[in-house]
Amino acid sequence: MDENAARSARIDTTTVHSARRYNYLLGGKDNFEVDRAAGREIERLFPGVGISVREGRYFLRRVVEFLAGEAGIDQFLDIGTGLPTENNTHEVAQRVNPSCRVVYVDNDPMVMAHSRALLTSSPEGRTYYLEEDLRNPDGILGHPDVRDVLDFERPIALMLFAVVHFIKDDDESRAIIRRLVDALPSGSYVAMLHFSTDTLPPDLAADHRRRTEAGQTDAFSRTRDQIAEFFTGLELIDPGIVVASEWRSDVPEGQRARHQDVAGYGVVGRKP
Numbered sequence: 001m002d003e004n005a006a007r008s009a010r011i012d013t014t015t016v017h018s019a020r021r022y023n024y025l026l027g028g029k030d031n032f033e034v035d036r037a038a039g040r041e042i043e044r045l046f047p048g049v050g051i052s053v054r055e056g057r058y059f060l061r062r063v064v065e066f067l068a069g070e071a072g073i074d075q076f077l078d079i080g081t082g083l084p085t086e087n088n089t090h091e092v093a094q095r096v097n098p099s100c101r102v103v104y105v106d107n108d109p110m111v112m113a114h115s116r117a118l119l120t121s122s123p124e125g126r127t128y129y130l131e132e133d134l135r136n137p138d139g140i141l142g143h144p145d146v147r148d149v150l151d152f153e154r155p156i157a158l159m160l161f162a163v164v165h166f167i168k169d170d171d172e173s174r175a176i177i178r179r180l181v182d183a184l185p186s187g188s189y190v191a192m193l194h195f196s197t198d199t200l201p202p203d204l205a206a207d208h209r210r211r212t213e214a215g216q217t218d219a220f221s222r223t224r225d226q227i228a229e230f231f232t233g234l235e236l237i238d239p240g241i242v243v244a245s246e247w248r249s250d251v252p253e254g255q256r257a258r259h260q261d262v263a264g265y266g267v268v269g270r271k272p
């Protein structure tokens, strides 16, 4: 998108946006210089970040294949959509079951504009795009179009991929997730990818802690135990909370990403 078109479309090209920075880190082109500069700074601090974000996307693909396949889920609520890339949630789900329905939610208008244009559903299924904030779960759950696309009487998969780590406060994050999970019927799933420095080299983890204390980052690391708390009351699907690249990996052991290059845990839980 050129900068003039972006401005007229209500898109701020002067401040870093996490979706566009992520797009840069994934090798995409939907970003502006301010996002690329921020991405280059992360690459300088954490050279493994490219591996980490790609592993996050592979984890998403495996999770959605599991949910739409083995778990028999055909409704998805994907909050923190990100800019369209390869293997978007509805594409993976509808490859398994073309009638899957996906509601995408993001608070970035550029994500929504691109998603509406590019993430078109199979004829049998449906996709819907809502510009809303994760911090306003009632605005998501109560939206009439969300209720029209998703049937809250039947199991739904709530996807929170690389988005909860933007909410610094633990109590607020827990309350948001509890509110969302409470609205889901029994048999629903919650899948999460959450940033963590647990497995990074200690100097990188310490540097991130310093930056967090100095207010220099918008991505807040949580430990495995803190992430586990989000899943209280849910049954963890095997293999539980693991470095994202390990979750039901289809790569032979010995050829997988090193844990020091993967800054995040992956987990899927089922509401009993």
Ligand SMILES: C[S@@+](CC[C@H](N)C(=O)[O-])C[C@H]1O[C@@H](n2cnc3c(N)ncnc32)[C@H](O)[C@@H]1O
Binding pocket: 018, 019, 022, 056, 057, 060, 079, 080, 081, 082, 083, 105, 106, 107, 108, 111, 132, 133, 134, 135, 160, 161, 162, 163, 166, 193
């Ligand atoms: C790092 S990207 C992850 C994209 C995708 N889920 C993935 O895993 O590849 C984070 C996305 O969450 C969105 N986001 C960040 N904070 C949000 C919030 N409070 N409410 C809704 N979306 C948010 C950003 O705009 C961005 O699109």
